[in-house]
Amino acid sequence: MDDLSWLKLDKFGNRTLFAGTNYCMFVNASQLGCRSNCVYFIERATNTWRFYEMGSDTISPCFDDYGSQTISPVWEEPIVENKFLVR
Numbered sequence: 220m221d222d223l224s225w226l227k228l229d230k231f232g233n234r235t236l237f238a239g240t241n242y243c244m245f246v247n248a249s250q251l252g253c254r255s256n257c258v259y260f261i262e263r264a265t266n267t268w269r270f271y272e273m274g275s276d277t278i279s280p281c282f283d284d285y286g287s288q289t290i291s292p293v294w295e296e297p298i299v300e301n302k303f304l305v306r
Contacts, residue, residue, distance in 0.1 A: 228273075229273070230256050230273055230274070231245070231255065231256045231257075231273065232255065232256065233247060233248050233249055233255045233256075234246065234247060234248060234255065234256075235248040235251070235253050235254065235255055235256070235257050235258070235259065236257075236258045236259070237258075237259045237260075238258055238259065238260045239260075239261070240261075254270060254272065256272065256273045256274055257270045257271060257272050257273065258270065258271040258273070259281065267280060267281070268280070268281040269281060
């Protein structure tokens with residue numbers, strides 16, 4: 220690719236970005252049930268999920284340790300399987 224450039228986004232609308240170590244994906248926030256216009260990521264120092272809210276320019280914990288009934292999700296890397304037909 221000869222013509223790469225950065226694109227600054229001020230908002231995602233109804234979409235959300237989940238960012239992992241090796242993977243990231245955009246999702247429709249209302250279909251998934253998460254906050255829109257946010258970036259979800261794992262803070263490596265504490266190994267907990269955080270989200271960056273683009274509208275307010277703030278970072279907050281996704282789940283707290285003070286009685287939250289929701290358990291922090293675990294990022295699962297895809298498993299690639301090689302399937303060979305052996306006769």
